[in-house]
Amino acid sequence: MNNYIPVIGLEIHVELKTKSKMFCGCPADHFAKKPNSICCPVCLGLPGALPVPNKKAIEWTILLGKTLGCAINKVSKFDRKHYFYPDLPKGYQISQYDEPIATKGKLSLQIQSSKFKVQNDSSKLKNEEKTFRIHRVHLEEDTGKLIHKGNETLIDFNRSGVPLVEIVTEPDFDNADDVKRFLEELQVIVRYLGISDADMEKGSMRLEPNISVREIPNPKSQIPNISKLPITNYQLPKYKVEVKNINSFRFVKQAIEYEIERQTTLLEKGETPKQETRGFNSNKQITYSQRSKEEAHDYRYFPEPDIPPMIFNDDWLKQIEKQIPELPQAKLERFVKDYSLKFSDAFILTRDKKLSNYFEQVNSKFKIQNSKSKLKIKNYSQSIINLIINNKLSKTLTIGEFVNKVIELLAPKETDEKLLGATITRIIETNKKVVDDYKSGKQNAIMFLVGQVMREMKGKADAKIVINMLKSKIQSSNVRSSRFNRD
Amino acid sequence: MKKKSKKIILSRQEILHLAKLAKLRLTENEVQKFQKQLSAIVDYFSKLNEVNTDNVEPVSQITELVNENVDDEINSIRILSLEETLKNSKSKNNDFFKVKSIF
Amino acid sequence: MNLSNLTIKEATLGLKKKKFSSNQLVKACLDKIKKVEKKLNAFITINENGAIDQANNCDLYFKKFGEGIFEKKPLLGIPIAIKDLFSTKDLKTTAGSIIINKYIPPFDATVVKKLKNAGAIIVGKTNEDAWGHGSSGENSDHGPTRNPYNLERVPGGSSSGSGAAVASGECFMATGTDTGSSVRLPAAYCNLVGIKPTYGRVSRYGIIAMASSFDTVGHLTKTVYDNALTLEITAGKDSYDATTVPKDVPKYTHYLEKSIEGLKIGIPEEYFISGIDEKVENKILSAIKQLQKLGGKVNKISLPHTEYAMATYYILVPSEISSNLSKFDGIRYGDERELFGDEAKRRIMLGTYTLSSGYYDAYYLKAAKVRTLVKRDFEEAFKKVDVLIAPSSPTLPFKIGEKAADPLQMYLSDIFLCPVNLAGMPSLNVPMGFIDGLPVGMQIIGQQFSEKLLYQVAYKYEEATQYYKISPKI
Structure with a gap:
């Protein structure tokens, strides 16, 4: 009998809310704008146009990297990543390949045990601290948007060139809940930094998990905490499946759990899941195979010749670090x-x-x-x-x-004690059953009486005084009750 | 230059693969022609193996410029009107560019 | 007086002295175009109405502001041509290709804007090897351009139309780009002054990219003065081009008269051992003697990595070409990629190969390292000398169709020109005389941002030889 452990790594994209795009001065705020209305020769990929990097986008990427505990590369650069797709105007994306801005960070979270929902009180944190390693944080430009209409695909380039930060984690996750929690924490961190709205529904935060499942041959052995093991201690599965089109938090769990189930079933049959990209269908709540775009991509990365390299000055880096709230x-x-x-x-x-x-x-x-x-x-x-x-x-x-x-x-309310006394006496007399309930041990019954009194007093009474007066009047009204001294 | 014996370094498979990566549909004639020509040219490249490049940095920017960037400001001068944006396209649908469905 | 045979300097003087108007200058060029264009095929687009309108505006400007306006607008009223690789707003830009045969840019290249602001009048867009791929003009999708000095022969490329247009008097100046040869070779073959500036001296914004780390933006004129004047206008940092260098632009024309006594001239020995035509070699040796007469001191120097320059160039340049031509997918502009010409397809395939996974290290990365060594050769040389002198071409302008269909052969003929682009250095071609009625040219190569010195050397040489006075008999 084998045990199957999910191995999940995340690729998260965050749209930066700079004023202008990554490599040109077009407005970066593209949400709900008329199609193709905020384009220029650069983001439209017209012949002869040249990219000039947005300093703020670089700064915010460094800020996020440092916030996530990453090391910032002293020397960094942009590279061209080549592939053909209608939403990619230059036929290559300006991204980062081997010298990203930030590497090797981590995010530690208090993960509440699943038995405890967040709403339940627990000032003693019944939590486990889990650490998830960040592989890298880099900066790139976004593509245009595709809209499908019958047998045509429409293209809007408003989003082309918007700055995008890509965060890649190590495959440290083994369940969907942790992924969701991590994502939620990342969203709040990014919002704290003020660099993005990180709204999944609007697409300013996007998740593409890479999911595999591996077998643990001995079910009796303790399931290892993957994040506590250095990566050399175990072998990653020989395949991984990328899942796209998860555009809401509530779909994160559904998509991942469906995919884990799907892969586990295949493995149990003795089959290896195909290495591929799958989409998530939120209506059917399933992942489906996307028409695989040839074999593995050959992106033919090479250093972007139109943009000189970046050498980060220590003083500037220190200044940025000070901005972390x-x-x-x-x-x-x-x-x-x-x-x-x-x-x-x-x-x-x-x-x-x-x-x-x-x-x-x-x-x-x-x-x-x-x-x-x-x-x-x-x-x-x-x-x-x-x-x-x-x-x-x-x-x-x-x-x-x-x-x-x-x-x-x-503030305690001014109470007309004489009026209150009279009111209470009246209430006690007209609610003998409730008073008896209270006296026979039903503590909560007094709250009903308090409510009645407050209504009579039209709220103009201090709650504490009402309760105390009620209790003492009840006490003194029936000498026979043996329990009243307990109050 | 004297003709050397022609080495065919690039296989037909490779030529077809390159054409796919470069999104070029080649005729049979072109496939054969490029296989010959590119093989000869790539063979010539092997000359560079004679050069010792240990400890030599590749050129990253011939001007030696670094840190060229601009402040985060909107430049409205360069923004194109919808008409200008769509003007040169053969395939559009109202305010959008269009292609045959890719799904 | 045949106005179209004037230099810019003479034309401006004439305009100032009211000997003629800009309208007359433009009409003279347009007449010349009507007369010779069928033979030359130097233009793809002729901007007749636009040019006349602009000319009339210039005449009004001059009328209103007087001579002083030439301070602000040094090229006021001068008819020029723009290589069809440069984006010109609302004026068709084809890159010499059929793929973007109908492309009308919605913006001007920075250099075009600067020239317009300086008062120049664009009479048309010149023919070229498609996408800049070539050194003869025969790779144009719009038919080859012919050499005005001999219609059977090539004018040099890729700025072939620009060379033919200026040499024949169809315009006074034409822009070009030089990635491996493309301004200097047509300048040499058409008896013109052609500048390949330092990489980063002139903005590339709006110029259809061939090889991004090699492309430089230059121009062709009849004389050194005209050329220097034009560079004063086109050079300078551009916030739209992150590879332009923030260095001041000198007033190049102010330093031309300076003596070159004591100038240290380097003769690269490697350039004289490769297959250079004997007559060309004799010509260059006379030219060197002339420079010595003018005060130059000759030294032999070595550029040891010269023999590796071509391989390095033909790995790096097609790699960048294949990347830069990826944007032509037929969606936002242009036609399908199948319509790329033979040379473009070959370079795209080659560049895809050298960048592809498994080959990148052996080719692209290796070549990028050798490029560093080539650059170092030049830097070492310039520690010993002020300029280098070399022929611009090992051969005379050849017959159209003569160069074999062997692409490797073609590639290897740019041996004197490409190393300069690898190193990012500036080089100026100046007319060196005629052999059998065909023009030949000499390159003056300097270290980065030494254009001022190059113009001085060229000016003195031009003063002593005056080859620019020999116009083609077309």
């Missing part, structure tokens, strides 16, 4: 620790850097006001986060406005 993982840990937040809440908040900053600013302003006031409200961080996450308060409020709202909601 506190990353989502670190921020998450700090929020849990410093603000005593629930892991799940801190997780949600830190998916968005702006929102995280907002929270911190509200929190610190509130802290100041709170310490000056008579009230000294406790546990306000959690309350603030509840208000932000549950969207009870609009995020369009300024920090000041938000803080005032919070104070309004958290």
